[in-house]
Amino acid sequence: MIHSQRPCIITGNWKMYKTIQESIDFVKKLIPLSASSPSKIFLAVPFTSIQPLAKEVVGSPILIGAQNMNDASEGAFTGEVAARMLRDAGATFVILGHSERRRLFKEDNAFINRKVKRAIVEGLRPVLCLGETREERDENRTAEVLSTQLKECLAGIEPKSLVNLIVAYEPIWAIGAGNQSASPEIAQDAHLICRKFLSELLTPEIAEQIVIQYGGSVTPKNASDLLKQPDIDGLLIGGASLSLESFVEIVNDRSHID
Ligand code: PGA
Numbered sequence: 001m002i003h004s005q006r007p008c009i010i011t012g013n014w015k016m017y018k019t020i021q022e023s024i025d026f027v028k029k030l031i032p033l034s035a036s037s038p039s040k041i042f043l044a045v046p047f048t049s050i051q052p053l054a055k056e057v058v059g060s061p062i063l064i065g066a067q068n069m070n071d072a073s074e075g076a077f078t079g080e081v082a083a084r085m086l087r088d089a090g091a092t093f094v095i096l097g098h099s100e101r102r103r104l105f106k107e108d109n110a111f112i113n114r115k116v117k118r119a120i121v122e123g124l125r126p127v128l129c130l131g132e133t134r135e136e137r138d139e140n141r142t143a144e145v146l147s148t149q150l151k152e153c154l155a156g157i158e159p160k161s162l163v164n165l166i167v168a169y170e171p172i173w174a175i176g177a178g179n180q181s182a183s184p185e186i187a188q189d190a191h192l193i194c195r196k197f198l199s200e201l202l203t204p205e206i207a208e209q210i211v212i213q214y215g216g217s218v219t220p221k222n223a224s225d226l227l228k229q230p231d232i233d234g235l236l237i238g239g240a241s242l243s244l245e246s247f248v249e250i251v252n253d254r255s256h257i258d
Contacts, residue, residue, distance in 0.1 A: 005208070005209065006208075006209065006210075006211050006233045007039075007040050007211065007233070007234075008038065008039040008040065008227065008233060008234050008256070008257070009039065009040045009042060009166065009211050009213060009233065009234035010037075010039045010040070010041055010042070010213075010234050010235050010237065010250060010251050011041075011042040011043070011044055011065075011095075011127065011166075011168075011213065011234065011235070011236045011237065011241075012041075012042070012043045012044065012237050012241025012242075012247055013044045013067060013095060013098070013215070013236055013237065013238050013241060014043065014044065014045050014046060014049075014067075014241060014242060015067070015100070015238060016046060017046075017242055018045070018046065018049060018242070019048075019049075020048055020049050020052050023045055023046075023049035023052065023053055024049075024052055024053070024056055026244055027043070027053055027056045027057060027062070028056065029244055030062070030244060030247070030248065031056075031057070031060045031062065033244070033248045033252075034062070034248060034251050034252060035060075036252070037251040037252050038254050038257050039234065039251055040061065040063070040234075041061065041062045041063070041251050042062075042063045042064075042065055042093060042127075043062060043063070043064055043065070043241075044065045044066060044067045044093070044094075044095050044127070045064060045065075045066075045067075046067070047066060047081055047086075047089075050064055050065075050066060050086065050089040050090055050091050051089040051090055053090075054089065054090020054091070055090070063092045063093060064090055064091055064092065065086075065091045065092055065093035065094055065095065065124075065125075065127070066081070066086045066091045066093075066094045066095070066124075067094070067095045067098065068081075068094070068095065068096070068098070068101055069081055069082065069083050069086055069094050069096075069115060069118070069119065069124075070082055070083075070115070070118075071111065071114035071115045071117070071118045072118070073118070073122075082122075083118050083119055083121075083122035083124050084122050086122075086124060087122055087123060087124060091124060092124065092125060093124060093125035093126070093127055093166070094115075094119050094124045094125070094126060094127065095127045095129060095168070095236075096112055096115045096116055096119065096126050096127065096128050096129065096153075097109075097112035097115075097128055097129045097130065097149075097153060098129045098170075099129060099131060099170060099172045099175060100175075103172075109148070109149060109152035109153050110152065112128070112152075112153045113152060113153050113154070113155050113156070113157075116128060116153060116154065116157065116165075117156070117157060120157065120161050120162075125164050125165075125166065126165055126166070127166040127167075127168055127213075127236070128153055128154075128165060128166070128167050128168065129168045129170050129215070129236070130145075130146055130149040130150065130153070130167065130168070130169060130170070130194075131145075131146075131169055131170040131171045131172050131174075131175075131190075131216070132145040132146065132171055132172065132173075133172045133173060134172070134173035137171065137173065142190060142193070143193045146169070146190065146193055146194055146197065147193070147197045150167070150194065150197050150198065150201060151197075151201060154201060154202075159201075159202035159203055159206050160206070162202055162206060162210070163206055163209050163210070165210050166210070166211045166212075166213060166234075167194055167198070167210060167211070167212045167213070168212075168213045168214075168215050168236040169187065169190050169191055169194060169212060169213070169214055169215070170214075170215035170216050170236060171186075171187075171190070171216050172216075173216075174215075174216025174217050175215070175216045175217070175238065176217070176238060176239060177216065177217045178217060180216075180217055181216055181217035181218060181219070181222050181226075182214070182216060184222075184225045184226050184228065184229050184232075185229075187214045187226055187229060187232060188229035188230070188231055188232060191212045191214065191229065191231035191232055192231050194212055194231075195207050195208075195210070195212060195231055198210055211233040211234055212231060212232065212233050212234075213232075213233065213234040213235055213236045214226050214232050214234075214235055214236070215235065215236030215237065215238070217239075218235045218236075218237045218240055218250065219240050219246065219250075220240065220246050220249040220250050220253075223235060223249075223250045223253055224253045224255040224256055227253065227255075227256035228255070228256045235250065237250065
């Protein structure tokens with residue numbers, strides 16, 4: 001199915017894997033193998049690999065991005081990285097509010113909101129992650145959790161500056177869970193909830209343009225059924241993006257457009 005005017009964007013989230021050399025070896029092979037992919041390919045890589053990979057992908061459609069950043073423009077924040085530095089290294093997008101950051105590093109919606117604002121000011125495309133826990137789903141609170149995350153993470157931002165926002169719906173119970181991915185129907189329902197809420201929060205026209213990716217145990221086996229859903233405009237892939245074979249299989253899938 002062709003999703004109205006929205007492109008299909010498939011992002012690999014490498015988390016804390018791959019040295020510079022391993023990253024370069026991967027991308028050198030990925031470029032020719034994905035040349036006829038119908039999707040846009042984004043790679044969210046460790047900070048150390050951003051600059052070498054940004055050079056490596058010149059002339060190819062692949063875009064390189066980061067997995068986190070600080071909300072300040074610069075300052076005495078030992079160990080943090082600023083949006084300007086990421087842009088300078090060649091990043092074009094940044095993942096914000098990943099559930100691992102929220103859970104392990106105690107990031108909250110207010111902090112993520114400041115990061116989204118900073119990313120936009122500095123010209124980095126934000127990929128805002130959200131999703132419910134197993135407990136919240138079992139208590140029928142999924143819609144409430146998703147709408148609160150969207151409202152708080154996007155508070156005080158001019159709707160027009162959010163046309164390039166990417167939302168990544170990642171149910172926490174499905175991340176890194178092997179065969180525990182959300183079914184295409186469950187994922188589609190959650191994406192529709194996000195789109196409807198975005199339409200109330202921003203405008204229906206802007207909500208129609210926002211790419212909403214699904215993430216959580218995506219594999220070559222379940223990717224195409226997920227992508228066939230009308231409100232699933234792409235994928236955010238952890239584990240399966242680390243292996244060239246499985247990532248290439250997913251990005252080259254055409255069944256959702258044919
Ligand atoms: P996974 O990770 O594909 O390994 O479940 C997804 C993510 O954390 O972005």
